[in-house]
Amino acid sequence: MKTGAKILIEGLQREGVETLFGYPGGSVLPIYDELYDSSLRHILVRHEQAAAHAADGYARASGRVGVCLATSGPGACNLVTGIATAYMDSVPIVALTGQVPTLLLGNDAFQESDITGITTPITKHNYLVKETKDLGRIVREAFYIARTGRPGPVLIDLPKDVCTNQIPGENHLPDHISLPGYRPTYKGHVRQIEKALEALERAERPVIYAGGGIIASGASTELVEFAERGLLPVTTTLMGLGAIPADHPLNLGMLGMHGTEYANYAVTECDLLFAIGVRFDDRVTGKIQTFAPNATIVHADIDPAEIGKNKKVDVPIVGDAKAILQAMLHRMNRRDGRESWLEKVRVWKEKHPLRYRCDGRLRPQYIIQELSNILNGEGIIVSEVGQNQMWTAQWYRFKKPRSWLTSGGLGTMGYGFPAAIGAQCARPDETVFDIAGDGSFQMNIQELGTVAQTGLPVKVAILNNMYLGMVRQWQELFYDRRYSYTELPPVDFVRIASAYGIDGMRVDAAEDVRQALRAAIDADGPFILDFRIEREENVFPMVPAGAAINEMIGGHSG
Amino acid sequence: MKAHTLSVLVENRAGVLSRVAGLFSRRGFNIESLAVGTCEEPGSSRMTIVVESDDSQIEQVQKQLNKLIDVIKVSDITENEIVERELALIKVNAEPGSSRAEVMQIASIFRAQIVDVGSKTVVLEATGDTNKINALEKLLRQYGIKELVRTGKIAVLRGSKTVQSSK
Ligand SMILES: Cc1ncc(C[n+]2csc(CCOP(=O)(O)OP(=O)(O)O)c2C)c(N)n1
Numbered sequence: 042m043k044t045g046a047k048i049l050i051e052g053l054q055r056e057g058v059e060t061l062f063g064y065p066g067g068s069v070l071p072i073y074d075e076l077y078d079s080s081l082r083h084i085l086v087r088h089e090q091a092a093a094h095a096a097d098g099y100a101r102a103s104g105r106v107g108v109c110l111a112t113s114g115p116g117a118c119n120l121v122t123g124i125a126t127a128y129m130d131s132v133p134i135v136a137l138t139g140q141v142p143t144l145l146l147g148n149d150a151f152q153e154s155d156i157t158g159i160t161t162p163i164t165k166h167n168y169l170v171k172e173t174k175d176l177g178r179i180v181r182e183a184f185y186i187a188r189t190g191r192p193g194p195v196l197i198d199l200p201k202d203v204c205t206n207q208i209p210g211e212n213h214l215p216d217h218i219s220l221p222g223y224r225p226t227y228k229g230h231v232r233q234i235e236k237a238l239e240a241l242e243r244a245e246r247p248v249i250y251a252g253g254g255i256i257a258s259g260a261s262t263e264l265v266e267f268a269e270r271g272l273l274p275v276t277t278t279l280m281g282l283g284a285i286p287a288d289h290p291l292n293l294g295m296l297g298m299h300g301t302e303y304a305n306y307a308v309t310e311c312d313l314l315f316a317i318g319v320r321f322d323d324r325v326t327g328k329i330q331t332f333a334p335n336a337t338i339v340h341a342d343i344d345p346a347e348i349g350k351n352k353k354v355d356v357p358i359v360g361d362a363k364a365i366l367q368a369m370l371h372r373m374n375r376r377d378g379r380e381s382w383l384e385k386v387r388v389w390k391e392k393h394p395l396r397y398r399c400d401g402r403l404r405p406q407y408i409i410q411e412l413s414n415i416l417n418g419e420g421i422i423v424s425e426v427g428q429n430q431m432w433t434a435q436w437y438r439f440k441k442p443r444s445w446l447t448s449g450g451l452g453t454m455g456y457g458f459p460a461a462i463g464a465q466c467a468r469p470d471e472t473v474f475d476i477a478g479d480g481s482f483q484m485n486i487q488e489l490g491t492v493a494q495t496g497l498p499v500k501v502a503i504l505n506n507m508y509l510g511m512v513r514q515w516q517e518l519f520y521d522r523r524y525s526y527t528e529l530p531p532v533d534f535v536r537i538a539s540a541y542g543i544d545g546m547r548v549d550a551a552e553d554v555r556q557a558l559r560a561a562i563d564a565d566g567p568f569i570l571d572f573r574i575e576r577e578e579n580v581f582p583m584v585p586a587g588a589a590i591n592e593m594i595g596g597h598s599g
Numbered sequence: 600m601k602a603h604t605l606s607v608l609v610e611n612r613a614g615v616l617s618r619v620a621g622l623f624s625r626r627g628f629n630i631e632s633l634a635v636g637t638c639e640e641p642g643s644s645r646m647t648i649v650v651e652s653d654d655s656q657i658e659q660v661q662k663q664l665n666k667l668i669d670v671i672k673v674s675d676i677t678e679n680e681i682v683e684r685e686l687a688l689i690k691v692n693a694e695p696g697s698s699r700a701e702v703m704q705i706a707s708i709f710r711a712q713i714v715d716v717g718s719k720t721v722v723l724e725a726t727g728d729t730n731k732i733n734a735l736e737k738l739l740r741q742y743g744i745k746e747l748v749r750t751g752k753i754a755v756l757r758g759s760k761t762v763q764s765s766k
Contacts (some may be wrong), residue, residue, distance in 0.1 A: 157614065158617075161614075161617070161618060161621055162621065162625055165668070166668040169613070169614075171613075186668060220668060221610070221671050222609070222610055222667070222668055222669050222670050222671040222672075223668045344666070345662050345665070346659065346662035346663050346665070346666055349655070349658065349659075350659060
């Protein structure tokens, strides 16, 4: 005989789960009681949203499935932003929610909410478990669905009686998973791969546009080899940073709204765009009609629905990025020539580098550059959302996949700190930094309690401009400097941290940056840095919303 | 824009209909009609969905449907030879006397059955393709339709071809 809660815990262990992030409540008491005796590590967060983000950070940093747990009703609803964040960025998490007993389902019972209904549009799949006998199968399916194909969040809603009921038998976890409606395609179609190679061979001005799919499928090595062998310049999306080392000569950095000028020029002028593991997001493409306007477009993606969704594609390839690149490398010869194109790209790079004004004042770009110099591509960098995120994307020199975690698709303020907690759990030996804005940090600042309690040595660098900076930037540029409700009063973050027993330091001058970063890195525990940066610094270059990506503003002014 | 007929094989699980319907509304696709019932494969149901869309959009509709875990197979059968039917129940004003006779005459021309006769109304049951039901409806309007229900279209391929579950 076994209870549902026991079957659940055994199911998690069977899937290799070691850590989960959660917050208790009445409906999940049977699960918490079972956790008490189990070998699973449970991290108690201070808000369920943070549990979802932490599971997400854990998943992105490790490549494994992250797990979060919340009670019914308000607990479950608090997960929603975190689940939506994971959904938009294709992150494999399994969210477990408590639910009122099956007898009360649909009666508006205390702390009931239709969480499967609420999360249907933001999960890859979800389940309401009605009977204990189905639980083992559902747990197995949930993990399988979350991690395979295009990864994504799966939710399992667990009525209290399903967890307390006992059912006979010892092993309730099936060996086989049968999902006739779910058969992801991994291997790219051979004929399509050949067509892509032929197009590449013919191209005179090719560019690779690589995204988060490269990171998710672990295809970085193949991508670099592919670029080198074919002499193909590579630009990555925000999600694809780290797929190719920042200092690789063929790397053009990020493209799109806050991308590099040279990446945006190269995409605009290319005659072949090899898009892989990307989804032609509007923050990348700008005005879609003028995105790679003269290029043959090859698009490789594991999700067939992404191909042709936003832009007409000439050569579609459905499959896993790694498998496709391997198949292409298998058939591909080393390429000569293309000197004039590579030269043109090199000149753009030289003439239009990213820049900022260096006048001794405390600039955010400098802080990130220094952090990048000190860590030298090691460590895990997490960001919040806003200017802090874009400056980090521009100025941190990522060298490895899974070293950069950010909310790209949903753009969730408050993501970074809890995601950093998850990443630190997944990779305890790494230095993990959350680069934050003062606005975003205050969205999940309560997680200081979590790091204080667990001692997780997460570092936070707050780029404190006392504004909701990115919104203020838009107001400055497009709303005639009318700063409507974007100013934040100064906050003494060091004292807040100290109230939790966490060390911190305030930094006002550029010359103190390096030493402060060192102090944070060398500290054994968590550490908060409050950088009082130039208040009205902007992120440039910038493509105004709806413009073509080669129509950037602020490119040269710095 | 044209009407596309999709035949969708789904697993018989709680919530499938709402997932499918939700997908349409969320992504701004327009459902003309949707009919669903169990089918020859145990544990599965077949939906016939008629959707107004252009060719590029219908491809996206199909791909998004295919992404649903409970959806086993999606086929656009619009361009195929298909047998399609709708069922309608129509309650028409038909006072005994001349109008009742006329209504009954129209019913017989359309091979519709009279399935109920009241003191002032009759109920017709008609099956046929959408055009036929439309035509019947139009003719009956002059007598006054008190109530009309239609099932929406169901369809199968002609001949021995089938819409099977291999995805
Ligand atoms: C949850 C949420 N609410 C609102 C926004 C809209 N938004 C985008 S950037 C931004 C300002 C961020 O300010 P801050 O965290 O201080 O970072 P900065 O831009 O100053 O670096 C806001 C409000 C958002 N992305 N997420």
